[in-house]
Amino acid sequence: MILKKAPLLTALICLPFSGIFAQKSRKHSRNIQKDSVAAAKQDPKDSASQSNPKSYQTLLKNAKTQSGIFKVHQVENDYYFEIPLSLLEKDFLLVNKISSVPMAVNELGVNKGMNNNNKVVRFSVNRLAKTVWVKTIDPQVESPEGDAITSSVRDNYIGSVIENFKIETWAPDSSAVVIKVNKVFDGTEKSFNDVFDDLTIGGSAKTALSGIEQVKAFSQNLVVRSLLSTSFTGEGSAYPISIAVTTNLLLLPEQPMRPRFGDNRVGFFSTPRWYFSDSQQKVETRELITRWRLEPKAEDRQRYLAGELVEPQKPIIFYIDPSTPPQWRPFIMQGINDWQKAFEAAGFKNAIQAKLVTDSADFDVDDVRYSVVTYAASSKSNAMGPAVVDPRSGEILESDVIWWHNVMTSLQYWMRIQTGIIDSAARKNNFSTQQMGQAIRFVSSHEIGHTLGLKHNMGASAAYPVDSLRSPAFTSRMGGTAPSIMDYARFNYVAQPGDNIKEITPSIGVYDIYAIAWGYRWCGVDSNPWKEWELQKKWIAKHQNDPLYHYGEQQDSRNVIDPRAQSEDIGDDAMKASEYGLKNLRRLVPQITQWAAEPGDSYEQAGKLYMAAIGQWETYANHVMSNIGGYYLENPVAGDGKNAYTPVPKSIQQRAFNYLKDQAFKLPEWLFAPDLLAKTFAIQSSPVGSIEYGPYSIKRNKQYDLFYNLVSDSRLARLFEMESVYGSDKVYTAATLLKSIRNAAFAPTLQARSLSIDERTTQQNYVDVLMVSSDKLLEKINKRAVAPNLPQHCDLTPGAFRQSENSLRSINVTSLARTSAVSAAKRGELVRILNILEKSKTQGNEETQNHYLDLILRIRKHLTMD
Structure with a gap:
């Protein structure tokens, strides 16, 4: 197939052009x-x-x-x-x-x-x-x-x-x-x-x-x-x-539409603008937010300014692609119409509308006069909401939601894995139209949010205390799992059996309503961007200390800086939320074959559900890991009392490590129950067919990935940054992290006993990660693949990342990496492990001694000590 030979396509956000006003x-x-x-x-x-x-x-x-x-x-x-x-x-x-x-x-x-x-x-x-x-x-x-x-x-x-x-x-x-x-x-x-x-x-x-x-x-x-x-x-x-x-x-x-300046405390897509004038001492640089031109009709302007809801001169209309299966059209339309309440906060009624195509004679989904939810027949599980923007002002002229047919696959796995224990309707291979329709509705709302100019707000879910997500009153009052539909706060995996939680999906929340009002409220014909900018800052100041209005910029899932702004997480405490999630996951695993295989069915769907369960375990571990070496990132302004960079407290980083040691360094035995493995291995769908993975391979690969991320160069470099600023007694240090991993991985060796196959795997993985990552640290060039310039705001594959790295806020810790303390720390760790192995090489059974000799040879060769 061509697919196996073509370059990998990594989609990017297509940022709008610049504006003029x-x-x-x-x-x-x-x-x-x-x-x-x-x-x-x-x-x-x-x-x-x-x-x-x-x-x-x-x-x-x-x-x-x-x-x-x-x-x-x-x-x-x-x-x-x-x-x-x-x-x-x-x-x-x-x-x-x-x-x-x-x-x-x-x-x-x-x-x-x-x-x-x-x-x-x-x-x-x-x-x-x-x-x-x-x-x-x-x-x-x-x-x-x-x-x-x-x-x-x-x-x-x-x-x-x-x-x-x-x-x-x-x-x-x-x-x-x-x-x-x-x-x-x-x-x-x-x-x-x-x-x-x-x-x-x-x-x-x-x-x-x-x-x-x-x-x-x-x-x-x-x-x-x-x-x-x-x-x-x-x-x-x-x-x-x-x-x-x-x-x-x-x-x-x-x-051109009168533009509005962006502020990095509210998540709008934007486009750069430079102003030159004789009176300047430096060029003025601004960001213009992308938004639709919503203005009151001339006869309604005074009523609008007096606080009365009025209809805009030109509403936002989305048409549903006629190729969309009829049973899903009402739910997609509901997801669009749900944004009405946000625009009402901006002073407009009937500002956004969803319509079916009733006359196709003059209708073409590719005509930029029409904004369309385009239905794509594809095995890809995704959806996205790009926009066509007037480069002179940031005005959105037209938007499209690309809706892949197979998006329902991701929705189904999420609901079964995350909420099947508390919702019996979310267990079987096929959901009712109503059950799937409500999930489609929330994805529709999320993607429409992008078409309105909103970026992901991955920090929104951190506003809710974890235990509040177990409260029927709280979740009903707040409307779901996060104060923003623009977070990836999928479903409520924290809620436990008996909690009686009904609101388990995300919905348009407090932040979304606020952001739309901030970007769309009309300020009068005599206004200009500079006057509006002063008003916008006052609107932000009213809520600057309320976590419900916090904007947390999306992080690269491969290198999370702020653990509050993660994909797929919910609640304000990753360790507590993940522990609740693990309890439900442990309840679910023994029921996989019962849920996914009716009498006469093969166990393929059970194998895929099993792979999803393993992926959820990994997701919880990654949520926790992001606290280690993490910074709380803010975008402060003078006078608000906030700091731009705050290291995650030492105690929280220690709790994160303890979770990983207890729940992740050794994959839990209940995740590999013999009764389940007798029926099916974990199965991964791929373009070339289903791929079955044995439990030993799964354990090795998942644990290896965990160790590799835990001792990544960027994470260790951030720990050294914290130590250099605050001192080793005030922060969690790289030395503490490496020593703690070593003590956990080599505890059975220090106890002078024979090692199980899983214990040998843990030590092999940790040693190999140190060698491979230290080799890469010394490379002079980091080559990157070329990516196509396609608009992409979402990827519904759990844990996936589909945004340009340059579009995200990060902390540069890579300069002169070869002379940083990271290299010395990793090599020093290898020497310490080598000393342990040399002293223990004759201990244990034959398999254990072979294992020690193998590691000794590898380390000595890597350090060129022979």
């Missing part, structure tokens, strides 16, 4: 890259039209013509755009959307509805060359009209020409220019769309196997659908790949 009370240029339209409006008979080989009537004699933003003429297989001179130098947004994909690309997570490689372009006439040029514009900078620095800004931030078209003819009244556009849509040129490079497939389209399938012209945009074909070569074989791409050319609003 008027600054304070001064008059600003609307764009610093302004070209003259006047030249193009001169008499065309003086230039290109005199040299055209064909007249307008001759060229387009047999054309089929559509009228829209441009006239589109089709002459057999050739397409011509008739661009009015009035639209030259206007801002257009070029949006490329995936419309259909082959199986190999589908299995890599690329599906219909994704957009990529969006860019702002302008058309201009180059009279000397008798061509139309297309320039890309990146409106990230702005300066006041009339300031001396503005001429320098224009010279230093010009647009770049990406394409040119021969002028084929002019309109009879000289009001428009006609160009042939085939080459930018049929794969000949990559200037408008470079889909294969964007997907890291590489290569160019084969023009003989590619072409334009359809062009539609509308009043504000054009839609061009193309089929582009190439081949991917891997391991000496070539594999054909064809992808249908729909390109939208959308005229941006003449008057």
